Amino acid sequence: MEKQPTIWSALGQHLEIARTLRGLEIRFNPERCTGVWECYAVCPVGCWTPDYKNRVAIFHDGELCIACGACVLQCPENAIELKPA
Numbered sequence: 249m250e251k252q253p254t255i256w257s258a259l260g261q262h263l264e265i266a267r268t269l270r271g272l273e274i275r276f277n278p279e280r281c282t283g284v285w286e287c288y289a290v291c292p293v294g295c296w297t298p299d300y301k302n303r304v305a306i307f308h309d310g311e312l313c314i315a316c317g318a319c320v321l322q323c324p325e326n327a328i329e330l331k332p333a
């Protein structure tokens with residue numbers, strides 16, 4: 249019988265994909281950020297946190313980033329780029 253994936257094996261797979269894709273990394277310019285939280289809303293792996301007080305996004309977990317590009321496409325201020333590491 250095939251072994252069912254666990255949350256830990258799924259996380260391990262995710263990190264493996266992330267490592268493969270990490271030829272690209274996020275470059276974030278907080279000076280352009282106007283705090284609309286699109287990045288926070290679209291990131292599938294939770295790399296962004298809203299700093300509501302200062303109305304600026306915080307990119308806090310580059311280890312999890314799979315370079316999907318969703319935040320880059322959604323940011324209305326062009327505050328986020330994906331560039332070769």
Ligand code: SF4
Pocket residue numbers: 274290291292293294295296312313314315316317318319320
């Ligand atoms: S590129 Fe994708 S995974 Fe990486 S921070 Fe942006 S939305 Fe999240």
Ligand code: SF4
Pocket residue numbers: 280281282283284285286287288304305322323324325326327328
């Ligand atoms: S989508 Fe762009 S402007 Fe909006 S919070 Fe994220 S980085 Fe800032």
